[in-house]
Amino acid sequence: MSQPPLSDAARAGQSTFDGDKARALIPQARLAGPMPWVLAIMVALTVLAAGAGLSLGNLAGGARSELSGGATVQILDADPTTRAQQANAAQEALQSMDMVAQSRLVPQEELDALLEPWLGTAGDAETVPVPALIDVRLGGRATPEAMERLRDRLADVAPDARIDAQSSWLQPVFSALRSLQYLALALVLLLAVTSAAAVFLAARSALGNNRETIAIVHLLGGTDGQIAQLFQRAVLFDSILGGAVGLVLGLAAILGLGYQFAALDSGMIASAGLDWVDWILIALIPILGVVLAVATARFTVLAAVRKML
Amino acid sequence: MSGGDGEVAFFDNVGLRYGTGKEILTDVSFSLWPGSFYFLTGASGAGKTSLLKLLYLAQRPSRGIIRMFGSDVITMPRSRLPGFRRRLGVVFQDFRLVDHLSAFDNVALPLRIAGVDESELVQPVSDMLEWVGLAHRSEARPETLSGGEKQRVAIARAVIGRPDILLADEPTGNVDPDMALKLMRLFESLNRLGTTVIVATHDVHLLQNVRSSMIMRLDKGRLADPTGALRYPPRKPASSEGQQ
Numbered sequence: 277m278s279q280p281p282l283s284d285a286a287r288a289g290q291s292t293f294d295g296d297k298a299r300a301l302i303p304q305a306r307l308a309g310p311m312p313w314v315l316a317i318m319v320a321l322t323v324l325a326a327g328a329g330l331s332l333g334n335l336a337g338g339a340r341s342e343l344s345g346g347a348t349v350q351i352l353d354a355d356p357t358t359r360a361q362q363a364n365a366a367q368e369a370l371q372s373m374d375m376v377a378q379s380r381l382v383p384q385e386e387l388d389a390l391l392e393p394w395l396g397t398a399g400d401a402e403t404v405p406v407p408a409l410i411d412v413r414l415g416g417r418a419t420p421e422a423m424e425r426l427r428d429r430l431a432d433v434a435p436d437a438r439i440d441a442q443s444s445w446l447q448p449v450f451s452a453l454r455s456l457q458y459l460a461l462a463l464v465l466l467l468a469v470t471s472a473a474a475v476f477l478a479a480r481s482a483l484g485n486n487r488e489t490i491a492i493v494h495l496l497g498g499t500d501g502q503i504a505q506l507f508q509r510a511v512l513f514d515s516i517l518g519g520a521v522g523l524v525l526g527l528a529a530i531l532g533l534g535y536q537f538a539a540l541d542s543g544m545i546a547s548a549g550l551d552w553v554d555w556i557l558i559a560l561i562p563i564l565g566v567v568l569a570v571a572t573a574r575f576t577v578l579a580a581v582r583k584m585l
Numbered sequence: 586m587s588g589g590d591g592e593v594a595f596f597d598n599v600g601l602r603y604g605t606g607k608e609i610l611t612d613v614s615f616s617l618w619p620g621s622f623y624f625l626t627g628a629s630g631a632g633k634t635s636l637l638k639l640l641y642l643a644q645r646p647s648r649g650i651i652r653m654f655g656s657d658v659i660t661m662p663r664s665r666l667p668g669f670r671r672r673l674g675v676v677f678q679d680f681r682l683v684d685h686l687s688a689f690d691n692v693a694l695p696l697r698i699a700g701v702d703e704s705e706l707v708q709p710v711s712d713m714l715e716w717v718g719l720a721h722r723s724e725a726r727p728e729t730l731s732g733g734e735k736q737r738v739a740i741a742r743a744v745i746g747r748p749d750i751l752l753a754d755e756p757t758g759n760v761d762p763d764m765a766l767k768l769m770r771l772f773e774s775l776n777r778l779g780t781t782v783i784v785a786t787h788d789v790h791l792l793q794n795v796r797s798s799m800i801m802r803l804d805k806g807r808l809a810d811p812t813g814a815l816r817y818p819p820r821k822p823a824s825s826e827g828q829q
Contacts, residue, residue: 298697300685300686300690301683301686303685488681488683489683491681492681492682492683492694493694493698494670495641495643495670495675495681496670496671496694496695496698496742497667497668497670497671497673497695497698497699498667498698499664499667500663500664502698582663585642585643585644585645585663585666
């Protein structure tokens with residue numbers, strides 16, 4: 277037999293192991309496998325939860341800033357004449373105060389229209405006394421000190437006036453919105469953990485299915501990093517695909533809900549829209565998902581191959 | 586104790602046991618010199634494959650000292666072991682070819698792992714397949730190859746990277762006598778290029794076919810040295826000295 281045609285190429289000491297031939301070492305299920313679809317569902321749900329959380333944040337923020345300088349003056353006297361006199365006097369007094377940016381005596385017709393669903397159109401101002409209302413916008417925040425100053429100013433001209441900061445009425449609503457925001461954040465974290473767990477299980481399964489190939493690569497001088505890279509590539513492809521599909525599904529759901537809420541034509545709901553920073557954050561979700569999936573796959577594989585010598 | 590420069594492998598009082606079982610290898614001590622040809626013999630179950638596993642760094646010993654190419658591989662960090670494995674060529678008893686890769690890709694695997702560019706490996710791999718007589722089967726997958734063909738693919742994969750040490754576990758176990766002789770000539774050719782060759786076999790006829798070979802005989806996990814060349818004078822076998 278002639279002299280063997282040996283190659284010195286392997287002694288070059290390079291460390292990369294890339295390309296289609298490296299990919300062929302670990303056969304991929306690709307779209308036939310469950311991983312891209314599991315990740316797509318996870319990303320879609322995360323996008324939805326994040327969108328809801330951001331939207332609630334905007335809603336609470338908008339309402340808070342709108343109401344932070346708002347106060348309501350109610351004249352509670354049962355006699356319509358006295359009530360009207362005190363309301364007009366209070367309105368004049370308020371307009372003379374520097375701290376008041378704007379005040380509006382709510383017309384009786386508007387009050388009647390507000391109460392119509394409960395009292396009907398046959399309501400009589402004398403049989404069902406309705407307080408006179410003055411909507412007040414302060415230059416600053418409606419702090420307890422500001423409320424106290426208003427009360428002092430109105431005590432003489434409108435002794436039956438009751439003054440409340442509007443934000444205090446909505447405090448329970450703000451608390452509920454904050455709870456929902458925390459819930460959305462918890463959902464995002466839970467979905468991230470679940471996605472990582474799914475990738476972990478998939479990587480473990482792939483490791484099991486390719487145990488012999490990995491052992492051969494290991495014995496031929498493959499490094500832990502090279503072996504991990506084989507699996508990272510597969511997960512990278514799956515997670516990019518899953519992330520893209522999940523993002524499209526999640527955005528479709530957010531936009532669909534957005535149009536439905538927009539149809540309510542409520543001022544408060546209008547402030548719940550997403551701004552461009554929110555959209556960027558949502559667009560980052562599939563990217564973070566890809567990073568999380570690839571990192572999980574890498575650490576799973578490294579932990580497994582480190583058990584080999 | 587030696588284990589300094591010169592030897593490609595040095596074992597001193599090496600013992601190996603799996604778990605809490607009895608020792609498979611006991612007090613194994615020897616030196617392997619560059620460019621030498623060794624036969625590792627012994628009955629089935631004597632510990633030949635276990636000793637080869639220690640040599641190709643698939644197993645840590647339970648005790649003793651192992652140096653490869655002058656470095657202590659037992660205390661060496663794991664991250665440095667791949668570099669040593671790339672200096673070894675191994676022909677496994679059960680071939681261990683990657684089933685879903687072609688013969689060409691199996692032979693190319695060590696070069697790809699070493700980071701050799703695709704354009705640079707096509708010719709060497711094709712030449713190697715031609716040399717082992719499998720140029721016409723380069724695209725065949727292992728499942729379609731005969732036992733002898735698989736054996737030759739495994740050998741081609743083991744030697745393609747020009748290893749410093751070639752370890753072959755029963756390399757003639759699946760081939761007819763003619764092919765066995767051809768494989769021995771192949772190993773001799775490689776040996777003449779400076780590769781240290783260790784062939785584990787229980788086929789005594791093979792031993793007579795390589796004149797300059799030395800014999801390591803394992804008996805119930807203990808090593809005997811019938812040719813007197815493993816550890817004590819002569820420190821370096823004549824064939825090795827001739828090549829220094």
